[in-house]
Amino acid sequence: MAINPSDSKVSPxxxxxxxxxxxxxxxxxxxxxxxxxxxxxxxxxxSRLPVLVGFALAILWLLEGTILGDIASFKFDFPxxxxxxxxxxxxxxxxxxxxxxxxxxxxxxxxxxxxxxMPRLCRTPLRWPGVALGGIIIWNIGVYLGIILLLxxxxxxxxxxxxxxxxxxxxMVIGVAMVGASIWRTLAARNVEHLYVxxxxxxxxxxxxxxxxxxxxxxxxxxxxxxxxxWFYGHNALGLWxxxxxxxxxxxxxxxxxxRPIYSYWLSLIGFWGLALFxxxxxxxxxxxxxxxxxxxxxxxxxxILMVIPVVAVGINQHMxxxxxxxxxxxxxxxxxxxxxxMSYTAVSLQGIMTALVSVNRITHFTHxxxxxxxxxxxxxxxMALFGGIYYILPRLIGREWPSANLIRAHFLLVGLGMVIYxxxxxxxxxxxxxxxLDPSQSFEASVNAARPWLLTRSFAAVLISAGHVxxxxxxxxxxxxxxxPVREEPPFFFIRPVLVKHE
Amino acid sequence: xxxxxxxVIILSLLVGLPPLIFMAWGLRTGQFENLDETSExxxxxxxxxxxxxxxxxxxxxxxxxxxxALLPASREGWKKWL
Numbered sequence: 001m002a003i004n005p006s007d008s009k010v011s012p013x014x015x016x017x018x019x020x021x022x023x024x025x026x027x028x029x030x031x032x033x034x035x036x037x038x039x040x041x042x043x044x045x046x047s048r049l050p051v052l053v054g055f056a057l058a059i060l061w062l063l064e065g066t067i068l069g070d071i072a073s074f075k076f077d078f079p080x081x082x083x084x085x086x087x088x089x090x091x092x093x094x095x096x097x098x099x100x101x102x103x104x105x106x107x108x109x110x111x112x113x114x115x116x117x118m119p120r121l122c123r124t125p126l127r128w129p130g131v132a133l134g135g136i137i138i139w140n141i142g143v144y145l146g147i148i149l150l151l152x153x154x155x156x157x158x159x160x161x162x163x164x165x166x167x168x169x170x171x172m173v174i175g176v177a178m179v180g181a182s183i184w185r186t187l188a189a190r191n192v193e194h195l196y197v198x199x200x201x202x203x204x205x206x207x208x209x210x211x212x213x214x215x216x217x218x219x220x221x222x223x224x225x226x227x228x229x230x231w232f233y234g235h236n237a238l239g240l241w242x243x244x245x246x247x248x249x250x251x252x253x254x255x256x257x258x259x260r261p262i263y264s265y266w267l268s269l270i271g272f273w274g275l276a277l278f279x280x281x282x283x284x285x286x287x288x289x290x291x292x293x294x295x296x297x298x299x300x301x302x303x304x305i306l307m308v309i310p311v312v313a314v315g316i317n318q319h320m321x322x323x324x325x326x327x328x329x330x331x332x333x334x335x336x337x338x339x340x341x342x343m344s345y346t347a348v349s350l351q352g353i354m355t356a357l358v359s360v361n362r363i364t365h366f367t368h369x370x371x372x373x374x375x376x377x378x379x380x381x382x383x384m385a386l387f388g389g390i391y392y393i394l395p396r397l398i399g400r401e402w403p404s405a406n407l408i409r410a411h412f413l414l415v416g417l418g419m420v421i422y423x424x425x426x427x428x429x430x431x432x433x434x435x436x437x438l439d440p441s442q443s444f445e446a447s448v449n450a451a452r453p454w455l456l457t458r459s460f461a462a463v464l465i466s467a468g469h470v471x472x473x474x475x476x477x478x479x480x481x482x483x484x485x486p487v488r489e490e491p492p493f494f495f496i497r498p499v500l501v502k503h504e
Numbered sequence: 505x506x507x508x509x510x511x512v513i514i515l516s517l518l519v520g521l522p523p524l525i526f527m528a529w530g531l532r533t534g535q536f537e538n539l540d541e542t543s544e545x546x547x548x549x550x551x552x553x554x555x556x557x558x559x560x561x562x563x564x565x566x567x568x569x570x571x572x573a574l575l576p577a578s579r580e581g582w583k584k585w586l
């Protein structure tokens with residue numbers, strides 16, 4: 001909007017009017033002015049403390065969630081394994097694993113990623129860093145308290161919403177609101193006119209997650225309505241929180257590392273707005289076959305199928321950005337993780353759309369296929385993207401490169417191989433299990449026995465993944481501790497023989 | 505049946521309507537114009553002028569043509585971007 005100079009003659013401008021006009025006049029035209037390296041480093045420094053604390057807490061959660069996940073997995077193979085105490089039973093360990101990974105690891109790491117990315121994209125130092133830091137700590141206290149109570153048997157009993165709504169959830173709402181306040185205050189103080197697509201993704205995520213988390217945890221729903229709100233929350237937590245921050249991260253880092261702008265900026269906007277406007281209708285497809293109004297299920301299936309538009313838009317865009325330049329993977333471990341995450345996003349989204357179809361859902365519902373599908377999304381997409389982000393961000397904030405290329409290779413190979421085995425075997429086993437369950441000539445026990453070899457393979461994959469997490473955490477610790485000894489002369493990543501392919 | 509679903513309808517609208525308002529704001533303030541400039545806004549000064557060792561000769565030429573004379577990929581230069 002243009003400023004009319006004659007306005008000031010009519011009445012003296014207020015402080016807010018002057019500030020707004022000053023900001024409009026001083027915003028940067030992207031085509032003319034670029035940020036320099038020193039300024040980027042200054043902006044990074046503004047977010048350093050909350051980002052580093054967030055990453056440290058996230059990695060601790062990754063290890064804790066891994067232990068809980070391993071225990072839960074081995075209970076399928078050895079049902080009496082660690083069953084002597086109530087807090088070690090499957091009904092508590094499994095939701096403990098889920099909550100530690102979603103709210104402890106992924107969400108805390110996503111706070112850090114967004115607090116690092118937003119100031120860079122807005123070209124201004126992070127505003128209210130103390131509030132953001134406090135928010136991260138309060139969120140983590142909430143998650144920790146919730147999981148302790150969960151293991152002690154105090155649970156709300158709804159999937160993805162197990163943490164206690166009287167103690168843990170209020171702390172988590174306060175925490176995410178404080179981090180979100182810092183993000184939006186930084187956005188309000190931006191020095192750029194046009195918002196890059198990652199800004200749309202990150203900024204929108206915070207009000208969305210606060211809204212759905214509060215709505216999902218209100219203890220006022222009963223019966224069918226409770227189930228509907230449960231899956232309204234569960235699916236939107238995936239699509240409007242875990243997905244959005246990580247797509248924003250990929251849209252930022254992928255072009256930067258490859259060294260060329262995103263293939264089609266227009267397609268990236270279609271991807272964002274398609275998700276923003278239509279995703280919230282998707283969750284009810286989890287309740288196909290349940291006692292729900294038929295129009296609600298039909299609407300959800302239709303909306304799920306329509307999601308093919310933003311998903312394909314994102315997939316084409318990310319593929320075309322890197323097409324012809326896959327050699328760059330040899331030079332950047334961060335890019336390797338991010339490309340795998342981007343490919344997994346397309347795969348898991350198309351798989352999810354397919355699973356929303358009644359004919360497919362009839363087979364896969366109530367089987368281990370669902371677990372394979374959710375790990376393809378939350379691990380192969382979300383966690384891989386966060387690994388890529390951490391590999392890129394930590395050296396910039398600490399001022400040193402990662403100590404060992406071999407440890408990065410080991411991490412990638414362990415978690416990559418582990419997850420491929422996990423998703424393929426458990427997905428295939430889940431389909432076989434579903435077909436057995438639909439066969440009236442087979443007993444239920446036969447479907448359980450059909451799944452056993454696949455579950456054992458899953459446990460083997462879980463061990464590989466766990467080893468990868470230990471390597472990653474140890475390597476991150478080495479990176480931090482290196483500062484206490486003289487920094488050795490190491491080649492930068494440019495010279496590392498990258499992750500899988502031999503250097504020519 | 506409708507009584508059981510009104511909450512989900514309201515919640516879906518609460519999630520889906522604000523983006524519509526922000527989309528209108530974006531259209532009004534020109535957020536969807538100058539797309540090329542916006543897509544390049546994430547790059548720092550001279551970032552696009554560095555040689556990339558994985559690029560084919562045609563891609564190197566295209567980079568030079570688009571962003572100006574290329575800079576050598578020194579060790580220090582590369583540390584910043586990778």
